[in-house]
Amino acid sequence: MPPETTTPNSSRRSERSRRAILDATYGLVMEKGYAKLTIEAIAARAGVGKQTIYRWWPSKGAVMFDAFFDAAYSGGEDIALPDTGDIEADLKAVLRATVDEYNDPEYSARLRALNSEVLADSQLSAELFDRMLAPGLAAYRTRLEAAQQAGQIAAGADLETAVELLLSPIQYRWQLGPGPLTHAFADSIVDIVLPGLRPPHPEG
Amino acid sequence: MPPETTTPNSSRRSERSRRAILDATYGLVMEKGYAKLTIEAIAARAGVGKQTIYRWWPSKGAVMFDAFFDAAYSGGEDIALPDTGDIEADLKAVLRATVDEYNDPEYSARLRALNSEVLADSQLSAELFDRMLAPGLAAYRTRLEAAQQAGQIAAGADLETAVELLLSPIQYRWQLGPGPLTHAFADSIVDIVLPGLRPPHPEG
Numbered sequence: 242m243p244p245e246t247t248t249p250n251s252s253r254r255s256e257r258s259r260r261a262i263l264d265a266t267y268g269l270v271m272e273k274g275y276a277k278l279t280i281e282a283i284a285a286r287a288g289v290g291k292q293t294i295y296r297w298w299p300s301k302g303a304v305m306f307d308a309f310f311d312a313a314y315s316g317g318e319d320i321a322l323p324d325t326g327d328i329e330a331d332l333k334a335v336l337r338a339t340v341d342e343y344n345d346p347e348y349s350a351r352l353r354a355l356n357s358e359v360l361a362d363s364q365l366s367a368e369l370f371d372r373m374l375a376p377g378l379a380a381y382r383t384r385l386e387a388a389q390q391a392g393q394i395a396a397g398a399d400l401e402t403a404v405e406l407l408l409s410p411i412q413y414r415w416q417l418g419p420g421p422l423t424h425a426f427a428d429s430i431v432d433i434v435l436p437g438l439r440p441p442h443p444e445g
Numbered sequence: 446m447p448p449e450t451t452t453p454n455s456s457r458r459s460e461r462s463r464r465a466i467l468d469a470t471y472g473l474v475m476e477k478g479y480a481k482l483t484i485e486a487i488a489a490r491a492g493v494g495k496q497t498i499y500r501w502w503p504s505k506g507a508v509m510f511d512a513f514f515d516a517a518y519s520g521g522e523d524i525a526l527p528d529t530g531d532i533e534a535d536l537k538a539v540l541r542a543t544v545d546e547y548n549d550p551e552y553s554a555r556l557r558a559l560n561s562e563v564l565a566d567s568q569l570s571a572e573l574f575d576r577m578l579a580p581g582l583a584a585y586r587t588r589l590e591a592a593q594q595a596g597q598i599a600a601g602a603d604l605e606t607a608v609e610l611l612l613s614p615i616q617y618r619w620q621l622g623p624g625p626l627t628h629a630f631a632d633s634i635v636d637i638v639l640p641g642l643r644p645p646h647p648e649g
Contacts (some may be wrong), residue, residue, distance in 0.1 A: 276565035356620070357564035360557045361480035366622045374621055401624060401635040402614065408618035410609045416564065418574045418615075419582060419609060429606040437637035 254304050259289040260292055266301075266308035271347065275354035280401035289384065302358040302365060309351050310372060320380045328388035329435055335381075336407060343415045344422055356416065378404050385438075395440040465491040470505075470512035475551065479509065479558035500620055506562040506569060513555050524584045532592035533639055539585075542630035547619045547626055547638060560620065578623060582608050589642075599644045610638050 265286035269278050278301055298304045323331045342348050355373070357405045359366045381404040388394045410430050414422050473482050482505055487561035496639050502508045527535045559577070563570045585608040592598045614634050616640045618626050 274565065280637075347633040355565045357561050360561035360564065360620065361478065366620070370622045374623065378623060398632045399637065402630060403637060405614045405617055405623060406610060406634065406637055410606065412617055413609055413613035416560070416570070417578055418570045419578065420605060426606060427604045428608065433603065433607060433610055433638060433641035436641040436643075437639065439640075 251327045258287070258289050258293055259297065262289060262297075262304065263308040266304050270305060270354050273348070275357055278354075279295055279304065280304075300362075304360055305354055305358060306365065306368065306372075309355060314338070320376050322380050322384035324384060324387055325393065328384070328391075328393045329431060332407065332431045332435070333428050334412065339408070339411055340422045340424060340427045343411060351417070352415075360443060378408070381407060392440060394438045398438045403434065403438055407431070418425060460492070462497055463501065464494050466493060466501075466508065467512040469513050470508050474509060475554055478554070482509065482558075484508075504566075506566055507612055509558055509562060510569065510572065510576075515558060522585070524541070524580050526588035528588060528591055530595065531599045532595075533635060535588060536611065536635045536639070537632050540615065540634060541628045543612070543615055544626045544628060546629045547615060553619070556619075577606050585611060593634070596644060598642045602642045607638065607642055611635070 246325060262283060265283050266278070269282055269286060280291050280294055280301055283301070283304065284294055287294075294304060298307070322335050325331055343352070355369060359369045369431065382400055385394060385398075385400045385403060389400070390398060394400075411422065411427070414426065416421055420426065466487060469487050470482070473486055484495055484498055484505055487505070487508065488498055489599070491498075498508065502511070526539050529535055546554070554648060559573060563573045586604055589598060589602075589604045589607060591605070593600065593602065598604075611634060615626065618624055618630065624630065
């Protein structure tokens, strides 16, 4: 154990620097956008040397990931969809809430930075997926499985594709802009996707 | 008319420089990825000064857009979906081809650069949409309208959302990686989406 990392003082100082770096990164991305983020600017705002940043993170993308995680995903483990017994109503409620989230400027800026970095550096996409997306997709899947057991969705339905069909049009519209992100759009997604998941004789 | 832009020689030289800049940009993105692209590197490879680049384009994103357009979208105006009269078979054929395209490393690298830049600079998303996406979405829409007239799709179906439901899961899986981009995935998209677009009594 190297002494400089184990004394209580240096450990506290390390944690303070780490916190300052993450806060500086978050603030800079929100104010100026991710494209303009530099390690120099983070170091200046955090009051640390560039070497301190590079000691903990290999790139600005890596710092940004941790900054956004710290800010947004604490406590996100217990994510679950509502279950009122009405799969159509529950999916519409949660997709409307998702639309509201994408329309929030701060959420959108954060997502923009994360997705841009993932596209520029394909190594990061597995990390983004595991840390951010997988828990959300699993929550949808759990809700669809409950509907399946309630006989509202066919036993053989491809739930993996179904979950992506529900979520991907919102990301697509947000990212590429073919139309406005509205509650009507969220409802329409459910109205088109759900019939393809129903049992052959829903009344039978 | 300023003489330095109208003599045949300077106009040919301009066109040669423009071409060299676009080719250099395309090559650099393909070889090193978009994140590592710099105006300096483009200038060095194209054998021009940085000022020559900045005279025509405001940013590396703008050069990249034009480079990728020149390389990929000449003649893309007459885009149309197959129409064999069988909407299910036609959609599966074209979505399978789309999956193949996203799986092509060169196409994927190009799309990665474009999408990353659009996310980093939201001003560009309208341009990406108008130049790249709108013609493709319109082609899907035209095919769905033909199916509508043939009685295979309901008169009141929301075709705008339908088109995005067909295309967005492929972009989503490619970009965020929840699963493999296969022909089976393409088929499954159509199998789930199409029932929600059918007329109330398809056999009636």
